[in-house]
Amino acid sequence: MRKLLGICMLMLLLIIPATIGAEESKAEGNRINPALLSSLREGGYILYVRHGEAGVGEDQPNLDFGKCITQRNLTEEGRRQAKLYGEVLRSLKIPVQTPIQASPFCRTRESAELAFGKGNVQVDPFWVKIYSLSGQVTPAEQASTLAALSTGLEQAQPAGTNKVIVAHGFPKGVGLGDIPNLGTVVIRPRGAGKGYEVVDRITLNELLSLHESTLTLEMAR
Numbered sequence: 432m433r434k435l436l437g438i439c440m441l442m443l444l445l446i447i448p449a450t451i452g453a454e455e456s457k458a459e460g461n462r463i464n465p466a467l468l469s470s471l472r473e474g475g476y477i478l479y480v481r482h483g484e485a486g487v488g489e490d491q492p493n494l495d496f497g498k499c500i501t502q503r504n505l506t507e508e509g510r511r512q513a514k515l516y517g518e519v520l521r522s523l524k525i526p527v528q529t530p531i532q533a534s535p536f537c538r539t540r541e542s543a544e545l546a547f548g549k550g551n552v553q554v555d556p557f558w559v560k561i562y563s564l565s566g567q568v569t570p571a572e573q574a575s576t577l578a579a580l581s582t583g584l585e586q587a588q589p590a591g592t593n594k595v596i597v598a599h600g601f602p603k604g605v606g607l608g609d610i611p612n613l614g615t616v617v618i619r620p621r622g623a624g625k626g627y628e629v630v631d632r633i634t635l636n637e638l639l640s641l642h643e644s645t646l647t648l649e650m651a652r
Contacts, residue, residue: 483509517546534558
């Protein structure tokens with residue numbers, strides 16, 4: 432019996448460090464490169480952001496962009512997320528150019544307005560095509576939309592500010608891929624005809640963690 436207990440204890444000692452190591456590795460993988468904050472403060476990037484949590488109502492066949500009742504809309508949590516997103520970017524001193532681009536859906540417009548101010552948002556109907564990628568589109572339509580997306584995202588941005596787009600997620604494996612609520616895809620344009628680079632993908636929680644760690648460092652100085 433003692434021999435059996437000894438074997439069990441040995442197995443636990445071997446398993447626990449491996450589990451801790453896996454959790455530490457996972458945490459490492461979720462960290463944002465500290466140099467990225469400095470780069471974002473210098474500007475020149477595009478921040479592609481998905482709208483906040485939406486679950487009220489549904490997008491109806493007779494969808495009318497001027498009538499939110501015909502669409503899925505932000506939940507209270509989605510509104511809280513959007514306000515928090517704008518507050519964190521301002522606190523981190525990440526400059527953004529206005530107007531902010533937003534898809535004409537109520538949930539995207541409201542997310543942008545809550546984050547950056549109602550007078551700082553401009554609707555761009557192109558982003559409806561991104562929304563449509565999750566529906567029934569032909570391969571030719573998908574290719575055309577993605578080509579137009581690339582043309583827009585490869586355009587160089589001025590130093591000292593970052594372009595922000597508040598729109599929709601993509602189907603898995605298509606375009607910028609699946610994006611969580613208020614998740615950000617950080618894009619570095621390479622210039623007209625040269626494409627773009629996805630530098631990082633940041634969740635709202637990771638952005639909040641970066642904010643908290645930055646505050647801690649500043650208080651320690």
